[in-house]
Amino acid sequence: MAALAALLYPIPFEQSGYIYYETVGFLVLLNAMLGIGWNIIGGWAGQFDFGPNIFFATGAYTAALLSIHFGWNAWAGLLGAVVVSVAICAAVTYPITRLRGHYFAIATVAMWMIAQPIGATWELINGSRGLFIPVAPGKNLVHGMLTMEFPGRGKGLGFYYLALFLFVLTLLGARAVERSKWGFYFRAVHDDQDGAEGIGIDSRLYKVIARCLMAAVFAAGGVLYGFWALAVFPDQVLEVNWNILPMMAAVVGGLGRLWGPVLGAIILIPISQLMTATLGAGPLAGRGIDLIIYGAVIMLIAGGRPNGLLSLPWARWAGRLVGRAPAGPAKG
């Protein structure tokens, strides 16, 4: 039923012309996807990663460069971006897995801080002037899906379904990992690193694998965002929100639960978007009223439900509604 709702969601807005809501849907799916990626290292492997956006940026830049200089199709660019990001992630992450806990977290922040001046000055990626992705207007929706280039009016709808496709792919991939050997190793490293090493799990290797899986998801997200925005600027792709929002989505929904980041993104993104749209305008525009309320809502959720919203007894409530015994977790 959720799948049907996700598929049909943009149709009424497409009909009535409120394309803005398609963009909200696109951002929800993008952040949910990134949140699932972040959940792999943050929730399962239990490593604080405050700087995942460097892979978002790497992905966006790689696909843009491949498109500009070699005329690669967006999907080929996406594959290339994932490969490059994973390679870079493995190279830079292995050394810092010597660091644990907070020390590891600050090392990921440090990488983000180092990436910022590189992004702003490196000539290959045009420094702070940014890269513009040359796209020809696509012919129709199907052609658009294959090239990430859409005719003017279909763009909102097209990118919604592109995001939905990548989101479902990420979700299925994460579910497969969760049930695999890797998933158990990640959680073993999280629960008791020394104990995991004692039974022969190379904790440093599995931390690197977990972060590389995250990097792959962020790279794909970056490509999608780049083709959506038609340009890649260092301060946009390295923006702090790409670090914070996916992480917050995972935490608010329920850390370490497959559907946690999805629920979190469904709650957090529309609230912020709708409040910006309604309160951000008008007589008090630019005074940040929307963000004050947003901050208060976040604190209420955190204080009221410190273990995430999926920790609520959803199954029991659902059971009571239809009048039968609880049937396992809320969603599979």
Place this chain on the structure above:
Amino acid sequence: MTLLLQAVADGLQMGLLYALVAVGLTIIWGLMEMINFAHGEFMMLGMFGAWGLSVLLGWDPLITMVPVAVIMYGAGVLVYRLLMQRVQRGEVFTQIFATVGLFFFIQNGAVAVFTSDYRFVGKSLLTGLSGTNLTLGGVRVGVPLLVGGLIALAIFLALYLLIDRTDFGLALQATSEDRDAAMLVGIRPQRMYAVAWGLGTALVAVAGVILANFFAVYPQAGLSFTVMAYAIVALGGFGSILGTLLAALLVGVVQSVTAAYLPPAFKDAFVFGSYILIGLFRPQGLFGRF
């Protein structure tokens, strides 16, 4: 050579100011292991306190330090009691989430009240002294920054004595190391956490008051200092107050020496690069106990 010496001298002074921003964090994060994303926002409130009292009542920031410290101590305790005490029951990550909310709340509250314009503390004892320099062997040391640095040093030493040499400090450390054992010997952990939040918040607000003498006052002023402060506490090592001080001085020197010889855009990158490099050899930070 003089260029290098000058850069080192500048760096040490800047380092003392960084130390001041980081010292509050070393209590809340370094000692009590609670994450506070809104640390820099308390600093920003301190800066606005200095600016506001200077404009409204003509108070010098050196006087403003006292009321700001008292008020912000209360604010810190309140944040712990109303928010963080509940949040502590959940995953560690929830602390990040909750304090990101606090960050949005405070920063945009300041935008709503003061707008995002840059403001400056016009007349104060320290800005009045600007242009006065001490010269030592060809190296110039600005008096205002020197005074600011000395205040920072004094606060630091007082805190070091409080944490490392008094029963109260021992109780704080005991709470962070083993909550249950601390309860057994009659320490009330939540009270300790509340005091730590009060102290940490008051200290960073005082840092803001001093920094308002040298830097523009605006709602987003806190972030760059906070990121640096987090790196400094981790570089110094968890639970070590003197480690934080030395790390702050090191960061100041690295920053100003790189800025003297290399493109200035990279000065922060070099600081964070040295954090990673040092971390590879000392994964517990320079003086960390855990």
